[in-house]
Amino acid sequence: MPEVSLCNSKGRDAQVMAESVRSPVLVRWIDGQDRQATSARILKSTLDYDYDALLQRVGSPQDVAKALIAGDPEIDPETTGSFLRDTSRVFVNCDRKIVYGVTQIEIVRNPDGSEKTRRPRKAQMPNVNADQPLLWSGKLLPKREVYNKFVFVQKLQVVHINGLTYDFLFDIARQLEEKNSLLLVGAGPKAAQPLILRYGALPYRAFLEGRTRGTEYCLLLHLSNIELKAPAAPTAAAEGNAS
Amino acid sequence: MAKPLVFEFRGGQVSFGIQKVDRTKLYGYVDTEVVDEGGRACELGTLLGDGHSVVGKGGTGLAYLSPDGLWRKKADLRPVDRDGKPIPTAKSTFDTVVPLTDQATIEDYLSHNVYLIYLLTHEQPEGMAPQPIEELVEHLREGTIYRFPFTYRGGVSTTVGFLLAGGDGNLFLCVGVPTVIEYVGLKATAAVVVDPGDESAEDESLDFSMV
Numbered sequence: 001m002p003e004v005s006l007c008n009s010k011g012r013d014a015q016v017m018a019e020s021v022r023s024p025v026l027v028r029w030i031d032g033q034d035r036q037a038t039s040a041r042i043l044k045s046t047l048d049y050d051y052d053a054l055l056q057r058v059g060s061p062q063d064v065a066k067a068l069i070a071g072d073p074e075i076d077p078e079t080t081g082s083f084l085r086d087t088s089r090v091f092v093n094c095d096r097k098i099v100y101g102v103t104q105i106e107i108v109r110n111p112d113g114s115e116k117t118r119r120p121r122k123a124q125m126p127n128v129n130a131d132q133p134l135l136w137s138g139k140l141l142p143k144r145e146v147y148n149k150f151v152f153v154q155k156l157q158v159v160h161i162n163g164l165t166y167d168f169l170f171d172i173a174r175q176l177e178e179k180n181s182l183l184l185v186g187a188g189p190k191a192a193q194p195l196i197l198r199y200g201a202l203p204y205r206a207f208l209e210g211r212t213r214g215t216e217y218c219l220l221l222h223l224s225n226i227e228l229k230a231p232a233a234p235t236a237a238a239e240g241n242a243s
Numbered sequence: 244m245a246k247p248l249v250f251e252f253r254g255g256q257v258s259f260g261i262q263k264v265d266r267t268k269l270y271g272y273v274d275t276e277v278v279d280e281g282g283r284a285c286e287l288g289t290l291l292g293d294g295h296s297v298v299g300k301g302g303t304g305l306a307y308l309s310p311d312g313l314w315r316k317k318a319d320l321r322p323v324d325r326d327g328k329p330i331p332t333a334k335s336t337f338d339t340v341v342p343l344t345d346q347a348t349i350e351d352y353l354s355h356n357v358y359l360i361y362l363l364t365h366e367q368p369e370g371m372a373p374q375p376i377e378e379l380v381e382h383l384r385e386g387t388i389y390r391f392p393f394t395y396r397g398g399v400s401t402t403v404g405f406l407l408a409g410g411d412g413n414l415f416l417c418v419g420v421p422t423v424i425e426y427v428g429l430k431a432t433a434a435v436v437v438d439p440g441d442e443s444a445e446d447e448s449l450d451f452s453m454v
């Protein structure tokens with residue numbers, strides 16, 4: 001539950017919490033005895049026993065096929081089928097050895113795949129925390145004009161942590177509800193930068209929505225990283241096959 | 244050819260082809276190239292707990308296990324909800340005609356996390372009665388949002404499809420999942436419970452000898 005510092009229309013800031021509103025998984029799988037089954041990751045083969053390793057060992061794809069018919073060269077009886085626990089992510093080079101020092105380069109491409117630019121990869125630093133208040137941008141976007149311009153892919157619910165912040169957030173929610181608008185929320189001194197919630201996370205444009213019901217309120221921070229519009233150039237036929 | 248998505252609208256049927264829209268198609272994308280000190284390309288692998296075995300792409304699988312650790316085939320398992328009630332499987336939305344009867348408010352729509360976007364394209368099917376497409380487009384451009392259960396391939400997991408007109412006038416199918424938002428109020432703080440034993444012993448007068 002990240003802590004955020006939020007400003008109201010008077011320029012007063014307060015530290016509040018932003019909670020996830022993702023719905024829990026509602027489907028459980030049970031066996032014939034009504035016992036819940038669990039999923040587990042298991043090992044099929046290590047690099048020493050995969051196709052490339054077999055190819056290197058026997059020489060040609062035809063010989064790999066013959067070896068597979070003759071025996072089980074792809075199976076390591078010691079490890080195949082074992083549960084994967086305490087694993088780590090590593091980089092391996094073309095010699096299939098672990099590499100301890102790598103350079104990561106980002107290649108920015110246009111929608112048609114053509115290269116636009118190259119740059120060293122740099123993880124984005126979060127710009128939402130208790131020390132950096134999110135300023136009141138004052139940009140109120142009527143709901144009827146904004147709901148079909150952006151795609152709201154995630155949301156967080158902003159909640160109070162004490163009586164003072166309850167009043168603070170309730171007032172913001174009521175103010176936004178009365179205007180029937182979403183407030184554009186941004187980071188930085190001009191409240192114009194997209195929000196980066198965690199180290200290395202994707203940046204999102206954010207919109208604050210307020211609802212009230214009696215003495216209760218609901219303050220939602222909608223996150224969006226895509227507009228609802230058709231691609232500029234016609235693309236190939238519909239993805240996937242419905243049949 | 245992909246099956247069309249067919250809606251029932253005001254007594255007629257309207258069919259659409261779908262085209263997935265994502266960030267890649269709108270804004271492009273970023274590839275990450277990883278090289279070692281010798282400039283040779285590297286790829287991600289998984290280092291096992293033994294500290295030396297490495298697993299490459301496709302080297303792992305998913306298994307279903309009973310509580311006592313026995314192998315279970317997915318086909319032998321039954322889906323149930325949190326209370327243990329069986330969940331019926333649904334047919335693919337492309338195998339049915341979707342009645343447009345459930346209108347959603349903007350707040351309903353905003354209460355979902357949208358994770359798939361499809362651009363809808365209409366083509367009048369040959370040899371079939373004219374479809375009320377203009378009427379539907381006009382209705383959606385006025386701000387109407389229709390909601391219906393959506394599942395691409397069928398199965399137990401149904402998500403919510405929203406049919407709406409985008410800001411650019413095109414029609415879209417936005418697929419989302421509901422969220423668990425709730426109204427919050429000021430909860431009463433826990434009352435301080437005073438030990439009655441201490442209360443009786445406490446002297447009501449102010450004791451200045453303790454100052």
